[in-house]
Amino acid sequence: MKKYILTLLSLTTIMTPSTGFAQEQQSAESMIDAAIANGDTEAVDAIAKYANSEAVTAKVEAYKADLAAKEAAEIAERNEAGFFSNWEGTGELGAFQSGGNTTSVGVTAGVKLTKESERWRFKFNALADYQRTNGSTTREQGVVTLEPNYKFNDRLYAFGLVQYERDRFQGFSSRYTLSGGLGYKLINTDAMQLEAKAGPAWRKTDLVGGGSNSRIAGLAAVNYAWKVSPAITFNQDLSAYVQSGNSSYNSLSALNAKLGDKLTARLSYQVDHETNPPAGLEKTDTFSRATLIFGF
Structure with missing residues (x-):
């Protein structure tokens, strides 16, 4: 130029x-x-x-x-702006194939919202997988997360986390998580972002077979994004809740191809691992998803 x-x-x-x-x-x-x-x-x-x-x-x-x-x-x-103003986000809709405790193909849908000011950033995520076969529900999984961030500067921030999960085929009818701690952007460029966060967490799990338990855990998470080209982006998200009794590990890899200003095609692969699930259940579930993402 x-x-x-x-x-x-x-x-x-x-x-x-x-x-x-x-x-x-x-x-x-x-x-x-x-x-x-x-x-x-x-x-x-x-x-x-x-x-x-x-x-x-x-x-x-x-x-x-x-x-x-x-x-x-x-x-x-x-x-x-008030709390309910100036949110931006995307909607996601497509199909999934699961492996582990259930092997099935079904519908997946989700939404991601963000709101940002000079000092605050709010992130809201929701994702659900669902399938019915011969009149019976063979897959029903969902997660909803709200995460406020207070930014000390361009890299360092404090976070809070409120999360609700439901996955009957992994052994729990509901799981609630409260967490907070510090996060830091290790890489923050137009082409690449890498951030890590960690802190204590409290989790309450209601089991499908009856009973519940509450545990103090340690949360650690890493989020990576690489803009391979103007149209292609790769994301890798890792998280771990380490606690006595049962720890949870999650990996989500995604390749995004921009089709237009507000339309993106996405292929993703997710691995959920529970170290000590209820008796008779597999420790690891996998999810392959093909979705379209709509910006709004």
């Missing part, structure tokens, strides 16, 4: 020495107008660097001031 712009600015002078300077300034102003109209900040910066023109400089300064004003207004709007 920079070499291309420099070449355009130079050719006018070489081709017409007597009027080269005027043509160069006119060319630079035309390019800066086009770059501003397209919102191409990288091109604006490159043209400003190589064009020696007061008119171009004035246009660049006005453009940057306008961007700063819009950003400040957006931040102020997010900070002043």
